[in-house]
Amino acid sequence: MTEWKDRSEKSNVRIIAGQWKGRRLRIVTDEIRPTPNRVRETLFNWLAPVIEGRRGLDLFAGTGALGIEALSRGAAQMVFIERHQAAARGLREALQELGCTAARVLATDAGEYLQQAPSAFDLVFLDPPFDGPGLENLCTLLGSRGWLAPGALVYLETGHQQGLPSLPESWELLQQKSAGQVVYALAQWNG
Numbered sequence: 001m002t003e004w005k006d007r008s009e010k011s012n013v014r015i016i017a018g019q020w021k022g023r024r025l026r027i028v029t030d031e032i033r034p035t036p037n038r039v040r041e042t043l044f045n046w047l048a049p050v051i052e053g054r055r056g057l058d059l060f061a062g063t064g065a066l067g068i069e070a071l072s073r074g075a076a077q078m079v080f081i082e083r084h085q086a087a088a089r090g091l092r093e094a095l096q097e098l099g100c101t102a103a104r105v106l107a108t109d110a111g112e113y114l115q116q117a118p119s120a121f122d123l124v125f126l127d128p129p130f131d132g133p134g135l136e137n138l139c140t141l142l143g144s145r146g147w148l149a150p151g152a153l154v155y156l157e158t159g160h161q162q163g164l165p166s167l168p169e170s171w172e173l174l175q176q177k178s179a180g181q182v183v184y185a186l187a188q189w190n191g
Helices: 037-049 064-073 085-098 135-145
Strands: 012-014 024-026 053-060 077-081 103-106 121-126 148-159 169-178 182-189
Touching: 012 103, 037 064, 037 148, 037 169, 037 182, 053 064, 053 103, 064 077, 064 103, 064 121, 077 182, 121 135, 135 148, 135 182
Parallel strands: 053 077, 053 121, 077 103, 121 148
Antiparallel strands: 012 024, 148 182, 169 182
């Protein structure tokens, strides 16, 4: 089993709060850009009043830090989508080590996953690679194909150079901030 509790700051990210507070998730490849701790802390301050019992989708999971943080704080269920095989394997091992049974990891491409028959989620984390699929297209696809429950909350993260996209109709921007090279926001789908 992979030792994922390594204390090196460069090779792991820390769960900030909840039942797994302080636990560390190992970064298994340099191809992954985890959401910085201070950004995750702000995001979960926004979500604190509503996270309990949510069913979530972590669409570009990487280390799984966003989805695991949500589970740690009371989300009911999480589906993790990660195309990088080593990262998906590391995520499965981390969830097993945590004893988490409310999660599923699928080693597939996010675009391919979204072409399947949809299942509506209350909470979605969209943190694609900065040079990856555009957030606007992903938001449109999520809303139009039935992936979002009414009132679903969607976290958006991108680089400063790309900036946040114009959101499709029936979306509402609730919060927006930036930190370092990252621009991030919380939106609600009202479709």
